[in-house]
Every structure is written in C-alpha cells, then in structure tokens.
Amino acid sequence: MDIIRIIAMFFIVGLHLVQSNVGLKLIESAKIPAAHFVPLSLLNCVFIIGVNLFFLLSGYFKINFSPAKILSLVFKVYFYWLISQLIALACGIYTPKTALDFFFGFVSAITKYWFIAVYILLCVAAPLLNSFVQSLTKKTALYFVFVSVVFFMIAGFVADAFYPYFGTGEGFLPVWAWVVYVYGRLIRIYRGEIRIKTVWLYVIWAASTLLNFAAILIIYLGFGDGNLVFHFYAYNNPLVMLSSLSIFVAFDRIKAEENGKVSCIAGHTLAVYLLHSNNPLVSPYRGLPVESVTPFWAKIALLFPNMLCLFALGITVDIIYEFLLGRFVYKGLSKLELKIKRRFSEREVRE
Numbered sequence: 144m145d146i147i148r149i150i151a152m153f154f155i156v157g158l159h160l161v162q163s164n165v166g167l168k169l170i171e172s173a174k175i176p177a178a179h180f181v182p183l184s185l186l187n188c189v190f191i192i193g194v195n196l197f198f199l200l201s202g203y204f205k206i207n208f209s210p211a212k213i214l215s216l217v218f219k220v221y222f223y224w225l226i227s228q229l230i231a232l233a234c235g236i237y238t239p240k241t242a243l244d245f246f247f248g249f250v251s252a253i254t255k256y257w258f259i260a261v262y263i264l265l266c267v268a269a270p271l272l273n274s275f276v277q278s279l280t281k282k283t284a285l286y287f288v289f290v291s292v293v294f295f296m297i298a299g300f301v302a303d304a305f306y307p308y309f310g311t312g313e314g315f316l317p318v319w320a321w322v323v324y325v326y327g328r329l330i331r332i333y334r335g336e337i338r339i340k341t342v343w344l345y346v347i348w349a350a351s352t353l354l355n356f357a358a359i360l361i362i363y364l365g366f367g368d369g370n371l372v373f374h375f376y377a378y379n380n381p382l383v384m385l386s387s388l389s390i391f392v393a394f395d396r397i398k399a400e401e402n403g404k405v406s407c408i409a410g411h412t413l414a415v416y417l418l419h420s421n422n423p424l425v426s427p428y429r430g431l432p433v434e435s436v437t438p439f440w441a442k443i444a445l446l447f448p449n450m451l452c453l454f455a456l457g458i459t460v461d462i463i464y465e466f467l468l469g470r471f472v473y474k475g476l477s478k479l480e481l482k483i484k485r486r487f488s489e490r491e492v493r494e
Contacts, residue, residue, distance in 0.1 A: 144203065145402070145409035147196055147394045152412035154193030156419055156450045161186050164430025164449075165442050170369040179439050180363060184372075186446075188356040191376050194258065195387035198265070198320050202327020203395075206269035211476035213266055216413075218472050219464070220259055223417050224252035227424035237423050248423075255421040257315060264317040265324060272321055276328040284329055291322050296381040304374045314378025323384075330392060337392060344393035348386050355382040408458055411465070415457030429453055 162168050167183040169175045228249060231237035239245040253259060279287060295318075299311030311319060330337070339347075359375045362368060377383065419429045432449040433442045461469075 151196035198323035202324035411461035414461030
C-alpha cells in the first residue's frame with residue numbers, strides 16, 4: 144500500500160507534466176501531430192488513475208476525523224505557499240503590484256489546490272461514511288456499488304460531456320471522493336471474497352487502459368474534438384475507475400514485509416503535490432527539463448527524469464519541514480484538540 148501511494152503521486156506528477164508541459168493540452172486549441180498525440184495520450188491514460196488511487200487508499204485505511212490533522216495540513220499548505228511566495232518575490236519570479244495583492248495571494252493559497260479542499264471535505268464526511276459502510280450488509284453493499292456505477296460512472300459520465308449542469312463534475316466534486324472512499328472501505332472489508340485471480344486483475348487494468356486510449360484516439364482522429372478527448376480522462380470515466388480498482392486490488396494482494404524507507408517516502412508524498420502543482424516558486428519551472436529541448440523524442444526521454452526530480456524535491460523538502468516544524472505543529476494542535484475535548488466532556492458530565 145505504501146508503494147501504491149508512491150505510484151499514485153508519481154502518476155499525478157506525470158499527468159501534470161504530460162498535459163501542461165509536454166503539450167497534450169494543445170489539442171484544445173489546435174491539432175498536434177498524431178505522432179505526438181499517440182504517446183502522450185497513452186501516457187495520460189496510464190497516469191490518470193493517480194487521484195482515484197489516493198481516495199481508495201483513504202477508504203482502505205479508514206479516516207478517523209481529527210481536527211488536529213486537518214489544521215496541520217492547512218498550516219503546511221500555507222507555510223509552503225508563504226515561503227515559496229517570499230523566495231519567488233526575492234528572485235523576481237513573483238511580482239505583485241501591491242502589498243495587498245501579495246496578501247490576497249497568500250490568503251487564497253488553499254483555493255489553488257482542489258485536491259486539498261476535496262480531501263478536507265472527505266475528512267469531515269469520513270465519520271458518516273464509516274457509519275454508512277458499517278451499516279451495509281453484503282447485499283446492500285452490492286446495491287450501493289450498482290447504483291453508484293449507474294449514477295456516477297454511466298449517467299454522470301455521459302451528462303458531464305453533453306449536459307454538464309446535470310453531471311457529476313468529471314470526478315472533481317467532493318461526492319466522487321466520498322464514493323471512491325466507500326469503495327476503498329468495501330475492498331478492505333471484503334478483500335478475502337474477491338475471487339478474481341491476480342493475473343486477471345492486471346489484464347483488466349491493461350485492457351481498460353488500452354480501451355480508453357482507443358476511444359480517445361478514435362475521437363481525436365475522427366472528430367478532432369479536444370474537449371471530448373479530455374472528457375475521457377475524467378476520474379469518473381468507467382474505464383478509468385475500472386483501471387484504478389483492478390490495479391489497487393492487485394497490489395493489495397502483494398505480500399511484502401514493511402520497509403521503513405518506503406513507508407517514510409510514502410508518508411511525505413502529499414508535499415510533492417503541494418510543491419509542483421500551482422506553487423508560485425516551483426510550478427513555473429516544473430517542466431524545465433522537458434521544455435528546454437525541441438525534439439519530441441527528447442521531451443519523452445526527459446519526462447521520467449523530470450518526474451523523478453520533482454518527486455525527490457517534494458520528499459526532501461517535506462522531510463526537512465517535518466523534522467524542523469511539522470511534528471511540533473501537529474503535537475501542539477493535538478494537545479489543544481485533547482484539551483477542548485476534555486472540557487466538553489467535563490461540561491457534559493456536570494450537565
């Protein structure tokens with residue numbers, strides 16, 4: 144599961160680079176050569192499952208609501224943003240017109256990260272979701288899976304493409320995170336009753352990924368509709384979700400001893416997202432290696448080294464942050480949370 148967490152974040156980094164820095168998003172405004180589109184689209188189809196894997200992991204391990212954890216995460220978001228903002232300002236990368244612009248840029252930092260906002264809402268909803276899963280029998284769990292697939296991954300996916308006001312936000316809405324979280328809880332509870340052979344899980348992952356790629360290629364070559372192409376990278380695309388679930392269950396079956404180094408890296412992966420995505424200091428230069436070369440083959444060759452550099456940067460910075468500040472922030476907030484809980488419990492006893 145630690146390896147899945149690392150892979151998920153590695154995929155998210157790759158997704159952002161392929162879409163924004165290598166050139167896949169160019170199809171929204173103008174056609175790019177098919178020779179470029181094919182490898183980029185295939186890579187995107189592989190990388191797109193990263194976010195779903197994170198939500199599945201959250202459900203698998205079960206979120207226990209803790210204000211201290213949420214507040215320490217929010218503190219980290221703002222701390223990274225402020226330090227990056229100040230360094231970018233000193234280097235001339237970031238040039239606000241007034242001090243007020245700088246202040247508003249800092250205050251709005253958390254709005255730059257949709258995943259963090261959705262994850263916080265998931266943490267808040269977790270107690271209700273846990274109770275809901277606990278109340279399900281095997282039969283009602285199957286009903287839930289059937290209804291959620293029909294509503295979110297079939298009707299919702301189609302509506303997102305043609306009637307977005309009636310859709311489900313292509314998997315960007317909090318409700319999608321809640322659904323995938325429940326899937327993760329059900330996988331943990333019924334893991335011993337999933338009878339599909341592991342080899343077939345890998346086959347399903349490969350087949351669903353390639354089918355999605357084939358559908359995208361047909362739309363691109365036959366219709367040239369960039370918006371519809373990108374719709375097939377939606378998190379609630381049935382093929383994307385099938386790919387996410389199959390690889391997740393396959394990795395859940397891997398028997399391995401706990402490795403401290405791997406667990407340490409996995410525990411710091413969220414910082415990779417905070418630093419490479421929309422960060423005022425790192426984000427403008429995150430794709431510098433792939434953007435510094437002209438030949439397309441060279442961009443592809445440098446893609447994975449670029450991903451590794453961003454990943455290593457995020458892990459290293461977060462290890463330093465946790466050692467110098469993060470653990471103390473969390474301990475302080477945990478003590479405050481415990482003190483407030485005690486006061487409330489004492490008040491209830493008196494009443």
